[in-house]
Amino acid sequence: MGKDYYAILSVPKTASDDELKKAYRKLALKWHPDRHKDDKEAAEKKFKDISEAYEVLSDKNKRQIYDQFGEEGLKGGAPPGGGAGGFPGGSGFPGGGTFSYSSSGPGGGFSGFHPSNPEDIFAQLFGGMGGHGRGAPFMDVDDDMGGHGGFQSFGFGGPGGAHQRMQASGSRRPQEVTRGLACSLEDLYKGCTKKLKVTRRVRGADGNIATTEKVLHIDIKPGWKAGTKIRFQKEGDDLGNGAQDLVFVIEEKPHPVFKRDGDNLKIEMTLSLDEALCGFKKPVQLLSGKSILINNANSIVKPGQVSRMPNYGMPLSKNPGSHGALVITYKVQFPASLSLGQKEKIHEALTSE
8 A cells, every 4th residue: 555645744635835844844853864863764764754745745746646546656657637748728829739849858748756865855945954964064044035166265354345244132143244156047957066265264362363264065956046045154253252154145147048037937039920920940958958849830929929838947946856937938030121022922821711
């Protein structure tokens, strides 16, 4: 008999996304193997089941398949309710059936569910918490705000440097220092590790200030957004009032092709008048490195028309395995001029039955 994911998370079958997330957070913290040194093997199994249950139930497609076919059907590759390989209910083209795409990437069919690494799911929902998952020690991530790179150097002390803020409390607390961390859209799509060399000043017992350098590592998770904060506790200057926290805020670099809109990716595609009227095939290179073919065989495309391709947008950092949509806006390029003969042929084509 297959696993009962609802029972594992102790939620009803009508549980909302928020209820699932709340249940997962509570149980994942309770059963994380790092908290069960004496019975780690049993905790690992429990932790794995909790992560698997959340991964399935928090994904609409996987949950639908599980509800219909159970664990065996889910892992055996049972077909989802909608049609495979197309855009059920709204490709952006009249008739729905004339627009297609092909790819080996996400969304190209369901071949059976394989659970993700439980630590990856834990890290994506909790961030890099010291002692858990793969996060660096003392690194906290706040992502509620909307490849391995080379070193970046940061100096945090002195005027004109990073933004510094005194944390409000009943007693004087150390400052936090904030710096922007620029990431390409590819970094935020695929995930990467940033190595940051920071210069730290520490006042000794004799009153002298010593300067040291340290390399910090930040694991950028797929799907992180601009505004995500990564905090390194007590890794900043310590000039006698306690060590500062270092806070890095993700900044998104402009991309020459794609524009991010939440979890979606937007692009513009320019068509000739012939392509808009008679059909076209155009490849699109995705941020993943894969290429998909946009194919419209029969429908007429109007200027400004929009089509959506589910599961080809940005990864959802809090919902592993899921993606937003790729949104394509079409621009139609009209010819600068037509000869009399061309006009007559176009007129004849458009007026003849």
